[in-house]
Amino acid sequence: MSMFQIFNVSGSAVSAQSQRLNTVASNLANADTVAGPDGTAYKARQVVFQTELMGAQAVQGGLPPDGVAAAAGVRVxxxxxxxxxxxxxxxxxxxxADGDGYVTYSNVNAVEEIVNMISASRSYQNNIEVMNTAKSLLQKTLQMGQG
Structure with missing residues (x-):
């Protein structure tokens, strides 16, 4: 994998975790909402990730013509x-309240959502750190070439 593919892989993870954070925020914002006039309450949402081959060389059954394996990123x-x-x-x-006097609230579990938020936030931060480290390594490589 080339150094430049690191930015694609980490960038895809940052984008996916950003969407996960937005979903968690939406869930937390609706944690204490009640059922509307139609009788249905807000339902918690979860993001499902999928592996994605990065770059144009997504070749079936083997390596691309240049012999370098394609990198795998993530997408929602x-x-x-x-x-x-x-x-x-x-x-x-x-x-x-319904006819029996019951109020239906959303099925959002605030504790689970906070755990999801912390996990997504740490993953986001880790991928930003990967990109910063790769950038720093590339800058040092360029500096070595100048001297």
Missing amino acids: STVVEDNTPGRRVHDPKNPS
């Missing part, structure tokens, strides 16, 4: 909704 393949039922609380005075 889809965002899925969690179909577990929402939390139901008995509160007959709430205007959103």
